[in-house]
Amino acid sequence: MTKLILSTSNIMSGGSSAVRHDMTSRSNAELTSSLRMNFKAAQEDAAYAHMQTQPQTNGHSDDVSHTPSFRDWTSHHAAKAVLYVPTLDFTASALQEEREQYDITLKLFYLPGIPVARRASQTREALDFVLQELHVPSIDLLIVSFPGIYFDEESEGCPDKIQSRGPIEADPEPLETQIKTWQELEKLKDEGLVGRLGVSEFGAERLQPFLERTRIKPSVDQINLRDCCSVPRPLLTLAKKEKIDLLVHNDSTNILPRGTLRELLGPGENGAGVLANDGDMAGDKRKKNREDGEAVDSEGMKGDVEPQWVIKYTAVVKNRGVVENKGYFAAAELKA
Incomplete structure (x- = not known):
């Protein structure tokens, strides 16, 4: 089994025009497009690096058609059985100002079908990636999204939303399961790694x-009011009594479905070429490439890929209200 760690880098940087034009887009669309953009940028860097090593004729490389293998722009940690897609580089990802100048918010998406027992280690793993990315010792707010939880299921103020949101990806978790998960989050606050904790869709x-x-x-309680006109009074009353901030969001609960992940990492026009086609079609393609005399490396990793978690991070400059750094990490498992 191989773990895959996917990253978008900072989508607020100059090279992320595909996502910056629509800051109101749903998180699943933003995640998919920004991952694809980061993969493409890494592939282009690998192709350029290859070109620089080739013989020059009149100042130009003789090889201008090289298509990099995924191995050229990803990195594999053999001891941990982890593949970083693309290669992670934390050296240039630090925030521009001092830590106290920022509000840093994370939202961790627990995904459907993943054993609850894994959440403690997954939460710390996801948090650690963000701390390394931003070069900070702690974050201000961690919001968690439990699979199968929809605000409208408990709200008579949104009678039409159940039909509008599409198929249900997972059954709501029992309260007992959420309490056990929350106890692990409380430890992070006790350790000073997290300033505040929040929930989503409650x-x-x-x-x-x-x-x-x-x-x-x-x-904090994040709620989706996309198809509602107002927050139901029972929730307003409870939030005021308990001093809970109600924040509106536009996130998808199942932010990274298995089919979407395979399309992102698979072969083809929209894929990164990390995974082979189902049924080992990649092997047939390699054979055809050899027969045609093409120097194309179409080999991909074989197996069933399963998303594990997704974390979104946002660093806002307090005195200007400007989002300086925003991005995603995602983890998956590839089982042969």
Whole structure:
């Protein structure tokens, strides 16, 4: 089994025009497009590096048609059985000003079908990647998204939203499971790694018993009001009483479905070529390439890929309200 770590780098930097033109896009679309852009940039860098090593004729490389293998722009940590897609480089990713000048918010998406027992290690792993990326010792707010939780399921104020959101990706988790996960998050606050904790898509009927059984209360509840005109009064009353900030978001609960991930990493026009086609079609393509005399490396990794978690991070300059750094990390497992 190989773990895959996917990263977007800073999507607010100059090379991310594909996502900057629409800052209101849903997170799943933003994640997909920014990952694809970062993969493409890494491939172009690898192709350029290859060109620089080739013989020059009149100042130009003789090889201008080289298509890099995924091995040229990813890195493999054999001891940990981890493939970084693309290669991670934290040397130039630090924030421009001092840490106290920023509000840093993370949102961690626990994905459907992943055992709850993995969440403690996955949470720390995801947090650690962001701390390294931003070169900071802690973050201000960590919001968690549980699979199958939709704000409208408990709100009579949004009668039409169930039909509008599309198929349900997962059944809602029992409260007991969420409490156990939350206890692991409380440890992060105790250690000073996280300033505040928050939840996503909790209506009043879910939030009330949750508050009664947690040692550290969530200070934020993110809700999706895309198809609603106002926050239901029971939730407003509870949030005011418990001093919980209600924030509006436009995130997708199942932010990285398995099919989307395979398309991103697979062969073809929209894929990165990291994975082979289902049914080892890549092997047939390699054979055809050899027969045609083409020097194209179409080999991809074989196996079933399963998304594990996604984390979104945002660093806002406090005194200007400007988003300086924003991006995503995602983890997946490839099982042969």
